[in-house]
Amino acid sequence: MTEQKPSRTPKDSHYATLRRQFRDQKAGGAPQPQRSRRPAAEGSQAPEGLVRLYGLHTVRAALDNPARQIKRMLVTKNALDRLEIGDSSALPFDVEIVDPRAIDRETGTEAVHQGVMIEAKPLKAQSLKALQESSLLLILDQVTDPHNVGAIMRSAVAFGAGAIITTARHSPQESGVLAKAASGALELIPHIEVRNLAEAIGELHELGFTTIGLDSEGPLELERTMPQGRIALVLGAEGKGLRQKTRETVTHLARLDLPGAIKSLNVSNAAAISLYAAQRFLAGDSA
Known part of the structure; x- marks a missing residue:
C-alpha cells in the first residue's frame, strides 16, 4: 500500500513561500512579492x-x-x-x-x-403624491441588503406594484449591485423615500390603504387580512423584522402560512409570495 503524502496546509504554503524568497535573496535575486487581488476586485x-x-x-x-x-x-x-x-x-x-x-x-x-x-446620475426619489391610483404598494422597514432590495424591486414590478417605499436612512443607496439584482426593475417602478415611516403609514391610511405588516408570528394568516380596496405590504429588515413602532402603526400583523419546519423566509422571498397573494386577491382570484 502506497503511503499518501499529507495535503499542504496554508501554514505549509506560507513557509514554502518564505523559503523560496530566502533562496532568491541568497542567490542575489529580489524576492517576488505576492500579488494582492483586492484592488482589482x-x-x-x-x-x-x-x-x-x-x-x-x-x-x-x-x-x-x-x-x-x-x-x-x-x-x-x-x-x-x-x-x-x-x-x-x-x-x-x-x-x-x-x-x-x-x-x-x-x-x-x-x-x-x-x-x-x-x-x-441617480434617479430622484419621489414623494407619496406620486402614488396616483396605485392599488398595491410595498414598504420596506430598514431593509439594508442591496441584493435583497434589488430582488424585491424585481418582484414588485413583476406583480404590478405601484411603488416601493423605503426609509431615507438605513436603506441602500442606488448602486450597481442593487441595479444588477433588480435586473432592470430599478428603472420601472417609482421609488419613494420617507423620513418617518410611521407618519408615512398614517398618510397611507388617510389615502385609503390597508397596511399589512409581515411577521412570522403574526396573529392572522395573510389571506385573512386582505381588504376590499388598496393594500400596502410592509416588510422588515433581515433578522430584526419590523420595528416596534411599525408594528404598532400598521393595520394588521400577518404571517405567511408555512406548513414546513422553517417558519420564516428571506425578505425577498417573503415579498414575492405576499405580492403574489395580494395581486391575486385584488384581481378577484382569491378563494
Whole structure:
C-alpha cells in the first residue's frame, strides 16, 4: 500500500513561500512579492454625483428610461451588438468600445458586468403624491441588503406594484449591485423615500390603504387580512423584522402560512409570495 503524502496546509504554503524568497535573496535575486487581488476586485470609485450601473438588462432598461441621465458608457463590441443600439455615435453621451478588462478596472473583477457599464446620475426619489391610483404598494422597514432590495424591486414590478417605499436612512443607496439584482426593475417602478415611516403609514391610511405588516408570528394568516380596496405590504429588515413602532402603526400583523419546519423566509422571498397573494386577491382570484 502506497503511503499518501499529507495535503499542504496554508501554514505549509506560507513557509514554502518564505523559503523560496530566502533562496532568491541568497542567490542575489529580489524576492517576488505576492500579488494582492483586492484592488482589482474593488475597482475604482464612480465620479462624484454619479453611479455605475452594469449588466445587459440593467443598462438596456436605463437606456429606455427617459428619466435616466447617462453620462458615459464602456461597452465591448459583443455587448454593443446584444444591446441592439445601432449607431453608438448617435447616443447623447460618450461611448467607449473597450475590452472586458477595461470594465473590470472600473467595476471590480467581482461585478458580473456582461461587457457593459454606464455612469449616470441617480434617479430622484419621489414623494407619496406620486402614488396616483396605485392599488398595491410595498414598504420596506430598514431593509439594508442591496441584493435583497434589488430582488424585491424585481418582484414588485413583476406583480404590478405601484411603488416601493423605503426609509431615507438605513436603506441602500442606488448602486450597481442593487441595479444588477433588480435586473432592470430599478428603472420601472417609482421609488419613494420617507423620513418617518410611521407618519408615512398614517398618510397611507388617510389615502385609503390597508397596511399589512409581515411577521412570522403574526396573529392572522395573510389571506385573512386582505381588504376590499388598496393594500400596502410592509416588510422588515433581515433578522430584526419590523420595528416596534411599525408594528404598532400598521393595520394588521400577518404571517405567511408555512406548513414546513422553517417558519420564516428571506425578505425577498417573503415579498414575492405576499405580492403574489395580494395581486391575486385584488384581481378577484382569491378563494
